[in-house]
Amino acid sequence: MTLALRQPSVIPGFGITLGFTLFYMGLILLIPIGAFLLYTAQMSWADFWQAVSHRQVVASYKLSFGASLIAALLNLVFGAIVAWVLVRYQFFGKRVIDALVDLPFAMPTAVAGIALVTLYASTGWVGQYLEILGLRVAYTQLGVVVALTYIGLPFVVRTVQPVLEDLERELEEASAILGANRLTTLRRVILPALLPALLTGFALAFARALGEYGSVIFIAGNLPFRTEITPLLIVAKAEQYDYPGAAAIGTVMLLAAFVLLLLINTLQWWTARHSRR
Amino acid sequence: MSTIASHIHGTRAAAPTWRRATEEPAWVRRLLIGIALGFLSLFLVLPLTVVLYGAFEQGLQVWYAAITEPDAQAAIRLTLLVVAIVVPINLVFGVMAAWAIAKFEFRGKSVLITLIDLPFAISPVVVGLIFVILLGSQGWLGPWLAEHDLRVIFAVPGIIIVIAFGTMPFVARELIPLMQQQGKEEEESSLTLGANGWQTFWRVTLPNIKWGVIYGVILCNARAMGEFGAVAVVSGRIRGETNTMPLHIEVLYNEYLFTAAFAVSSLLAGLAIVTIAVKSLVDWRDERQRHQAAA
Amino acid sequence: MSIEIEHVNKRFGHFVAVDDVTLSLPEGQLTALLGPSGSGKTSLLRIIAGLEFPDSGRIRFHGEDATDVHVSRRGVGFVFQHYALFKHMTVFDNVAYGLTVQPRRLRPSKAEIRNRVTRLLELVQLDWTANRLPAQLSGGQRQRIALARALAVEPKVLLLDEPFGALDAKVRAELRRWLRRLHDEIHLTSVFVTHDQEEALEVSDRIVVMNQGRVEQEGTPEEVYDHPANPFVFSFLGQVNLFHARVQDGQARIGDLALPTAATGDQPEGHGLAYVRPHDIEILADDSAQGALAAVVEGITVVGPTARLELKVAGARDLIHAELPKSRLRSLGLSQGSNTWVRPLNGRVFVEPGRTPADPESVGM
Numbered sequence: 013m014t015l016a017l018r019q020p021s022v023i024p025g026f027g028i029t030l031g032f033t034l035f036y037m038g039l040i041l042l043i044p045i046g047a048f049l050l051y052t053a054q055m056s057w058a059d060f061w062q063a064v065s066h067r068q069v070v071a072s073y074k075l076s077f078g079a080s081l082i083a084a085l086l087n088l089v090f091g092a093i094v095a096w097v098l099v100r101y102q103f104f105g106k107r108v109i110d111a112l113v114d115l116p117f118a119m120p121t122a123v124a125g126i127a128l129v130t131l132y133a134s135t136g137w138v139g140q141y142l143e144i145l146g147l148r149v150a151y152t153q154l155g156v157v158v159a160l161t162y163i164g165l166p167f168v169v170r171t172v173q174p175v176l177e178d179l180e181r182e183l184e185e186a187s188a189i190l191g192a193n194r195l196t197t198l199r200r201v202i203l204p205a206l207l208p209a210l211l212t213g214f215a216l217a218f219a220r221a222l223g224e225y226g227s228v229i230f231i232a233g234n235l236p237f238r239t240e241i242t243p244l245l246i247v248a249k250a251e252q253y254d255y256p257g258a259a260a261i262g263t264v265m266l267l268a269a270f271v272l273l274l275l276i277n278t279l280q281w282w283t284a285r286h287s288r289r
Numbered sequence: 290m291s292t293i294a295s296h297i298h299g300t301r302a303a304a305p306t307w308r309r310a311t312e313e314p315a316w317v318r319r320l321l322i323g324i325a326l327g328f329l330s331l332f333l334v335l336p337l338t339v340v341l342y343g344a345f346e347q348g349l350q351v352w353y354a355a356i357t358e359p360d361a362q363a364a365i366r367l368t369l370l371v372v373a374i375v376v377p378i379n380l381v382f383g384v385m386a387a388w389a390i391a392k393f394e395f396r397g398k399s400v401l402i403t404l405i406d407l408p409f410a411i412s413p414v415v416v417g418l419i420f421v422i423l424l425g426s427q428g429w430l431g432p433w434l435a436e437h438d439l440r441v442i443f444a445v446p447g448i449i450i451v452i453a454f455g456t457m458p459f460v461a462r463e464l465i466p467l468m469q470q471q472g473k474e475e476e477e478s479s480l481t482l483g484a485n486g487w488q489t490f491w492r493v494t495l496p497n498i499k500w501g502v503i504y505g506v507i508l509c510n511a512r513a514m515g516e517f518g519a520v521a522v523v524s525g526r527i528r529g530e531t532n533t534m535p536l537h538i539e540v541l542y543n544e545y546l547f548t549a550a551f552a553v554s555s556l557l558a559g560l561a562i563v564t565i566a567v568k569s570l571v572d573w574r575d576e577r578q579r580h581q582a583a584a
Numbered sequence: 585m586s587i588e589i590e591h592v593n594k595r596f597g598h599f600v601a602v603d604d605v606t607l608s609l610p611e612g613q614l615t616a617l618l619g620p621s622g623s624g625k626t627s628l629l630r631i632i633a634g635l636e637f638p639d640s641g642r643i644r645f646h647g648e649d650a651t652d653v654h655v656s657r658r659g660v661g662f663v664f665q666h667y668a669l670f671k672h673m674t675v676f677d678n679v680a681y682g683l684t685v686q687p688r689r690l691r692p693s694k695a696e697i698r699n700r701v702t703r704l705l706e707l708v709q710l711d712w713t714a715n716r717l718p719a720q721l722s723g724g725q726r727q728r729i730a731l732a733r734a735l736a737v738e739p740k741v742l743l744l745d746e747p748f749g750a751l752d753a754k755v756r757a758e759l760r761r762w763l764r765r766l767h768d769e770i771h772l773t774s775v776f777v778t779h780d781q782e783e784a785l786e787v788s789d790r791i792v793v794m795n796q797g798r799v800e801q802e803g804t805p806e807e808v809y810d811h812p813a814n815p816f817v818f819s820f821l822g823q824v825n826l827f828h829a830r831v832q833d834g835q836a837r838i839g840d841l842a843l844p845t846a847a848t849g850d851q852p853e854g855h856g857l858a859y860v861r862p863h864d865i866e867i868l869a870d871d872s873a874q875g876a877l878a879a880v881v882e883g884i885t886v887v888g889p890t891a892r893l894e895l896k897v898a899g900a901r902d903l904i905h906a907e908l909p910k911s912r913l914r915s916l917g918l919s920q921g922s923n924t925w926v927r928p929l930n931g932r933v934f935v936e937p938g939r940t941p942a943d944p945e946s947v948g949m
Binding site for chain 2: 018019021022023024025026028029030032033034036037040041042044045047048051090093094096097098101103107109110111112113114115116117118119120121122123124126127128130131136137138161162165181184185188194197219220222223224225226230243244246247250253255258259262265266269270272273276277
Binding site for chain 3: 492
C-alpha cells in the first residue's frame with residue numbers, strides 16, 4: 013500500500029522544486045483567487061443576483077458567448093483546413109505561413125485591436141470593399157467576431173497539426189484499398205481520428221475568446237446593449253469603483269473559465285488516450 | 290492515375306508526377322490551399338502589414354520622434370522594468386515546476402498541471418479585478434498597505450503582480466512536455482557516474498532543454514510586454530508613470546494620434562515577429578534532431 | 585568485488601516487483617539475470633545500482649553494507665538499455681564526464697583524463713569517434729561508448745540493463761561475443777539483465793532465472809539448462825513438449841514407454857508432466873521400438889542444417905515439436921502427411937501432487 017505522497021527517487025531536488033512551485037502558485041494564484049471568491053461570497057444573494065442579471069449585463073453575456081462561439085466555429089472550419097494544408101501539401105512559402113500562425117499568440121492584444129479596426133473601418137483596406145457589399149464590420153457585433161476569430165486562430169491549427177502529422181498514411185491507404193473514395197475516407201477514417209483534437213482546439217479558442225478584452229474594445233465601439241462585451245463591463249464597473257458589481261460579474265466569468273478548463277482537460281486526456289492506441 | 294508529366298502541380302521538383310490513391314485531385318488541393326492562404330492573409334498578414342504601414346507611412350523621422358517622445362520613453366522604460374522582474378521569476382518558477390512534475394511521481398500531479406494552466410483560462414480583466422479587490426485601497430489588504438505607505442494598485446508593483454500572474458505558465462508549459470519526453474535516464478546516468486544533483490542539472494538537463502527555455506522566456510517576455518486587460522484595471526493610467534506600452538498605445542489611439550500609436554505598436558509587433566521566428570527555429574531544430582535520431 | 589543481496593523486497597503500488605530475493609553474486613563473474621518482462625530483473629538491477637530503493641532488505645558489496653549509499657557514491661558502472669548517452673556532448677566528453685564531475689581534489693588532471701578516455705576508447709575499439717556526437721553513431725557503437733563511459737570511473741561492479749535489447753540480430757551476436765571477451769580481459773564483477781535465454785546461456789558465467797519477483801533457479805548455464813529446477817525454468821529456457829506421465833516406484837512412464845530420467849517431487853507416486861525438448865524427441869521409421877507413439881507429420885521447416893517437424897500424435901490435443909539434422913530427415917524420407925513414430929528420449933517429470941494417473945496423451949506446450 014502506498015499512502016506515501018510520492019514514490020522515492022534518486023533524483024534530487026523534489027522538496028525544493030515542488031516547495032517553490034506550490035509557494036509561488038499559492039501566493040500569486042490560489043490565495044488571490046480564493047480571496048476574490050470569498051469577497052463575492054460576502055455579497056447578499058439579492059445584490060449578487062441584481063448585479064449579474066441586469067439587462068445590460070445579460071446583453072453582454074449574449075454577445076460575449078455568442079460571438080466567442082461563432083469565432084470558435086469559424087476557427088474550427090478554417091483552422092482544420094489550414095492544418096490540413098500545412099501538413100499535407102507542399103507550396104511556396106509554407107514555412108513562413110506555418111510560423112505566422114502563432115502570431116496572434118505573440119502579438120499584444122492592443123496592437124491587434126488597433127490594426128483590426130484600421131483594417132475593417134469603412135475607410136480601411138478591407139472595410140471599404142466590404143462597405144460596397146453592404147457589410148459593416150467596425151463598431152458592430154461582426155467586428156467583435158472578427159477580433160475574437162483573430163485571437164483564437166492558432167488554437168485549432170496547433171492542436172490538429174500534430175495529430176494529423178502522426179496519422180498513419182496506411183490507414184487512408186487501407187481505406188482506399190477497401191474501396192472507399194476520398195470523401196468517405198475523410199468522413200469515416202480521418203475525421204474520427206481528428207475529432208478529439210478538433211474539439212480541444214475549439215474549446216481552447218472559445219475559452220480564450222470569452223475572456224478577451226484588448227483586441228475587441230477598439231473594433232467593437234462599445235455601445236451598451238449592442239457591442240459591449242462582458243469583460244468591458246467589468247472594467248467599466250471597476251473604473252467607477254463599483255467593486256461588488258464588478259466582482260459579481262467577474263465571478264460568473266471565472267466560473268465559466270473553470271468549467272471550460274475542466275472540459276479542455278478532459279478533452280486533452282481523451283486526445284492523449286486516443287492517440288496512444 | 291495519370292502517368293505523364295503533364296500532372297506536375299507546380300509543387301516541388303521531387304513531388305511525384307502521378308497522383309497517389311490517398312491524395313486529392315489537383316483542383317481540390319489548389320482550392321484548399323487558396324482558402325487557407327486567403328484566410329491567413331486576411332487575419333494575419335494584413336493586420337501586421339497595416340501596423341508597419343501605419344508606423345512608417347510618414348517616414349522614419351516621424352516614427353523615431355513618436356517612440357522617443359517622453360511619455361513613450363517612460364512607457365518603454367516601465368515595460369522593460371516590469372519584464373526584467375517578471376521574466377526571471379517566471380523562468381525560475383517554470384524550471385522548478387517542470388523539474389518537480391517531469392522527474393517525480395507524486396499525488397495530485399495532474400491537479401497541479403491543471404492549476405498551472407489556470408492563468409490561460411482566466412480573463413485578464415478578471416485578473417486585474419482580483420488584485421484590485423485584494424490590494425486596492427478598499428480591498429482587504431488595502432488598509433494595511435496604506436498604513437505602511439505601500440502603493441500597489443495604481444502603481445508599479447500592481448502592474449508587476451498582474452503580469453506575473455498572467456505570464457506564469459509560459460516557461461512551465463514549454464518545459465513540462467519537453468522534460469517528460471526526455472525522461473530520467475540521462476539524469477540517472479549522470480548520477481551513477483558520480484555527479485551531484487546540481488552538476489547533473491547544469492551539465493545534463495539544462496543543455497537538453499536549452500531551446501525550450503529560450504522559447505519559453507521569449508514568449509513570456511512578449512506576453513509580459515503586451516499584457517493589456519489586467520494592466521488596464523490595476524494601472525490607473527497615470528501618464529508617464531503607470532502606462533505600459535500597450536496602455537500608451539491605447540491613449541495615443543484614443544487621442545487620434547494614429548501614427549504615434551502605430552509607431553509604438555511597431556516595436557511590439559517586431560517583438561512578436563522575433564518571438565515566432567525563434568519558435569520556428571526551435572521547432573526546426575527539434576525536427577532535425579528527430580530525423581538524426583531516427584537515421 | 586562480490587555482491588550480496590539479502591531479503592530484498594520492492595513493490596510499486598500493488599505490484600510486487602521483487603519478492604524476498606536473496607542472492608550472492610561471486611566476484612569477477614559475469615552473471616545474467618534472466619526472466620520474462622515483469623519478472624523483477626530490471627528492478628533488482630536498479631536496486632543493486634542504487635537507482636531504486638528497496639522497501640526492505642540489504643545490499644552488500646564485498647560484505648560492506650551499501651544499501652544506504654547514494655548512487656553517485658556507490659561506485660557502480662551502469663549501462664542503460666537505451667544507452668542514455670548525453671546527446672549534446674561528444675563521445676569524448678561523454679566518456680570523460682564521470683571524471684570531470686569529481687570534486688576538484690580527487691579529479692585527475694586534464695592530461696590524465698585525456699589519457700584515460702583515449703585508452704578506454706581504444707579498449708572499445710572506437711577511438712576514431714572521439715569528436716562525434718552520439719547521434720552520429722550506430723546502435724552498436726553507442727552501446728560500446730556507454731560501456732566505456734561506465735568503465736571510466738573505475739567502478740567496483742558493472743551493471744547492464746538489457747545491453748543488446750535495442751540492436752538488430754547480427755550486431756547483437758557480435759556484441760555478445762565482444763562483451764564476453766572484454767569481461768575475460770577485465771574481470772570486473774558484472775551483472776546483466778536479459779529476457780533472451782540464448783543470450784544468457786552464451787555470455788554468462790552464472791544465470792539467475794527470475795519469475796514474478798522471485799528467483800526460480802541459480803547456477804552455471806549448464807546446470808540451469810540441463811537440470812532445470814522446476815517447470816518454469818524448463819519452459820523458459822527453450823521450446824518444450826509436454827506429455828502426461830505416470831510415476832511409479834520412482835520410474836516415469838509415458839504410455840508404455842519408460843523415461844530414463846527420474847521423477848522429482850516429494851511424492852514418489854502419482855500423475856506428472858514430462859517435459860521433453862524438441863531435440864530429445866526421436867523420430868523412428870517403424871514401431872519396432874517399445875513404447876513409440878504413432879504420429880503424422882503435419883509440417884516440416886528446414887532452417888539451415890536443422891529440420892523442425894510438427895507432429896500430430898493420435899489422441900493428443902497439441903502438436904509435438906521435434907528437431908533433427910537435415911540429413912536424418914532425408915534418410916527417413918519423411919514428407920508432409922507421412923506416418924511415423926516418435927519416442928521421447930530424455931526428459932524431466934514434475935509430479936503434480938494430488939492428481940490421479942490419466943491417459944497417456946500429450947498436452948499443451
